[in-house]
Amino acid sequence: MSSELIDRTPAEDRAGVVIPWTQLNDRPDRERLNETAGLVEALGCNLAFLRAEHVRRPSASHLLSGGILERLKSDITDVGCTLCVVDASLSPVQQRNLETVLNTKVIDRTGLILEIFGLRARTNEGKLQVELARLSYERSRLVRTWTHLERQRGGGGFLSGPGETQLEADRRMLDRQLASLKAELEDVKRTRSLQRDGRRQAGFPVIALVGYTNAGKSTLFNRMTGANVFARDMPFATLDPTIRRIELPQMGDGALVDTVGFITDLPTHLIDSFGATLEETLDADLLIHVRDRSSPFDEERKQDVLKVLERLQDESGKDLPPMIEAWNKVDLLPQDIQESIMLSARSDLHEPPAVVTSALTGQGVDDLIALIVQSIQEDLQAFEITLLPEHGAARAWLYEHGSVNEERVQPDGRVLIDVALSEKHRGRFATEFPALKTALQKV
Numbered sequence: 399m400s401s402e403l404i405d406r407t408p409a410e411d412r413a414g415v416v417i418p419w420t421q422l423n424d425r426p427d428r429e430r431l432n433e434t435a436g437l438v439e440a441l442g443c444n445l446a447f448l449r450a451e452h453v454r455r456p457s458a459s460h461l462l463s464g465g466i467l468e469r470l471k472s473d474i475t476d477v478g479c480t481l482c483v484v485d486a487s488l489s490p491v492q493q494r495n496l497e498t499v500l501n502t503k504v505i506d507r508t509g510l511i512l513e514i515f516g517l518r519a520r521t522n523e524g525k526l527q528v529e530l531a532r533l534s535y536e537r538s539r540l541v542r543t544w545t546h547l548e549r550q551r552g553g554g555g556f557l558s559g560p561g562e563t564q565l566e567a568d569r570r571m572l573d574r575q576l577a578s579l580k581a582e583l584e585d586v587k588r589t590r591s592l593q594r595d596g597r598r599q600a601g602f603p604v605i606a607l608v609g610y611t612n613a614g615k616s617t618l619f620n621r622m623t624g625a626n627v628f629a630r631d632m633p634f635a636t637l638d639p640t641i642r643r644i645e646l647p648q649m650g651d652g653a654l655v656d657t658v659g660f661i662t663d664l665p666t667h668l669i670d671s672f673g674a675t676l677e678e679t680l681d682a683d684l685l686i687h688v689r690d691r692s693s694p695f696d697e698e699r700k701q702d703v704l705k706v707l708e709r710l711q712d713e714s715g716k717d718l719p720p721m722i723e724a725w726n727k728v729d730l731l732p733q734d735i736q737e738s739i740m741l742s743a744r745s746d747l748h749e750p751p752a753v754v755t756s757a758l759t760g761q762g763v764d765d766l767i768a769l770i771v772q773s774i775q776e777d778l779q780a781f782e783i784t785l786l787p788e789h790g791a792a793r794a795w796l797y798e799h800g801s802v803n804e805e806r807v808q809p810d811g812r813v814l815i816d817v818a819l820s821e822k823h824r825g826r827f828a829t830e831f832p833a834l835k836t837a838l839q840k841v
Contacts, residue, residue, distance in 0.1 A: 413443040414474050417485040418453045418461060426450045429695045433662075434485050436612065440514050446477045460499065461492045471500050483510055487663075490539040508535060508665040515668065523583075530579045531668050537572045603652045603774050605644070606679045606719075608707065609688035610699040611659030614726040618688055618757035619656040622767065641678075646771050655682065660706045662699075669706065679707070680714055683820065684773055685721040686766070687750075691739055692730035717822050720777050723752040724766055729759055778818040780841040783834065785813045792831045799823045816841070 415434060417426045426434075431448060438445050457463035461484065462470060474482055481503050482496070488506035496504045505513065512532055519525045607615045623642040644654040655678050669676070679685065687703060689696055711718050725743055728736050736754075743752040753769050755762035778801065785793055793813060796802060801818040808814065819827065828835040 411441075411443040411480045412446045412478060413438050413441075413481040413483055414446045414470070414477065414479040415448040415483040415485060416462070416466075416470060417448075417450045418456070419450055420453055420456060425452075427695075429693065434483075437510055437514065438483060441510065441517065443481060446479050447473060457492075459491060460495050461486065461488060462496070467499065474500055474502055481505070485510070493539075507663060511661070511665055511668065526579055526582055530576065530583065531665070533572055533576050533579065535665070537569065537576070602643075603646070603683045604655065604678075604681065605652055605684045605686060605770055606655040606657055606682035607686050607688055608657055608679055608703060609659060610690065610703055611661050613659065613688045613690040613699075614757045615659060615688045616656055618724060618726060618755065618763075619654060621757050621760055621763055623654055644767075646767065646774075648771060652770075655679070660703050662702050664702075664706060669709065676710055677714070680710060680716045680718070682719045683777070683822075684770060685719050686770070687721055687723045688726050689723055690727045691725045691754075692727040717825060719822060720773060720820075721750045722769055722773050723750055724762075725752055725754045726757055728754050729756040729761065777820045779821065779824065781817050781819055781824070781838050782841050783815050783817070783838045785815065785834075785837075787811045787813075789813075789831075789834065792827075792834055795827065795830060799826070 415438060417430065417434060419425050431450070435445055435448055438448075451462065451466050453462060453466065455463070460467060470482070473479075479502055482500055483505055484496070485507050487508065488496070488504070493504055493506065512528070512535060515528045516532065519528045607619055609615050619640070619642070623644050640656045641653055644652045646652045657676070657679055685707075687700070689700060693699065707718055725739060728739055731739070740754050742748060743754045751769055751773065753762050753766045755766055757763075780803075781800075783792075783796070793815065796815060796817050796819075799819070800823060802815060803818060804816040806814040824838065827838060
């Protein structure tokens with residue numbers, strides 16, 4: 399047979415997907431079904447079938463059981479699935495047992511998102527963070543459930559005792575890899591810290607975009623900066639953070655940061671591993687929460703984003719920056735609903751302040767930039783402080799983190815400084831220099 403007639407192109411994976419639910423209020427709605435379908439598409443798989451399954455009594459060994467499991471096995475065999483996605487959290491035992499019964503690869507929600515992140519990572523930092531999350535996830539799967547992990551390698555007799563199990567060896571190997579990755583990410587963290595210091599010294603205000611995945615952050619980022627960041631209508635189209643200059647009227651240049659999107663039940667491993675990236679969010683001068691107002695579940699998604707931000711705040715000990723909202727994708731709504739949303743956004747009573755935008759058409763982008771400038775300027779407060787010659791570190795800190803308007807040196811060597819600080823930086827100054835806390839007087 400001629401080699402030209404042989405098709406060596408690998409076949410695309412076909413995925414069968416089930417979303418288990420137990421309580422009536424947990425029943426997946428159309429939005430959840432569409433989100434899961436989007437995750438499978440983002441993985442590059444063909445979706446063979448997707449359905450929600452009511453599991454009245456979850457099985458400890460398989461999660462799914464009885465007729466549900468038999469029907470799933472039959473469908474996977476009939477349509478030739480190479481992957482089964484269970485959009486829930488599976489224990490290592492359940493995952494292994496399902497793979498045995500279904501005779502195909504099985505991944506849960508965390509595994510699915512990790513696979514997507516592995517495909518999306520482009521920079522060295524992104525790859526390091528994804529690998530750290532993957533290894534952390536794998537380590538949590540190392541439990542005494544596989545017989546091949548129970549082999550003993552010790553000497554004979556009761557004096558020699560049992561040797562090291564394969565499980566312990568695998569765990570120690572993963573621990574070494576995790577320690578190495580964490581050390582590399584510490585280098586990334588230091589580099590990012592130096593870059594942030596450089597932006598502060600240049601006087602650039604930093605604005606970070608946050609929001610639920612697929613809310614349009616990257617498209618809005620491209621619209622505001624003229625960048626060409628990859629943006630598609632799918633979950634996690636952008637993974638690696640991107641920073642570009644943005645021109646702010648009356649203020650000069652600023653730095654706009656596009657961050658990874660959040661999602662319901664965002665795996666803990668990912669939040670932990672992406673700490674170096676998410677620090678850009680906590681150290682920003684202003685957050686823009688980009689919301690997809692065309693989604694019927696916009697409010698629920700808003701709460702998911704706020705939960706992740708609150709967790710980051712608790713773990714870092716840092717205060718969250720001030721926040722404004724960009725109500726995006728309004729062009730997908732009927733005209734009467736658009737008008738109602740616009741009236742709500744213009745209300746002075748709305749907190750946080752909001753602007754209606756369409757990243758696709760450019761609607762509202764100028765208004766958003768004007769709100770950014772207004773919010774940053776409003777957040778600055780005027781202070782006056784008198785420093786002694788030995789307070790050089792405090793003086794340098796004020797120049798780095800604040801906007802020094804005037805400095806006057808007295809005959810006795812004292813320095814009087816007029817500085818504008820945000821509330822966030824005022825609190826940080828008091829923490830860094832507690833002896834000078836009362837010396838910083840609001841003008």
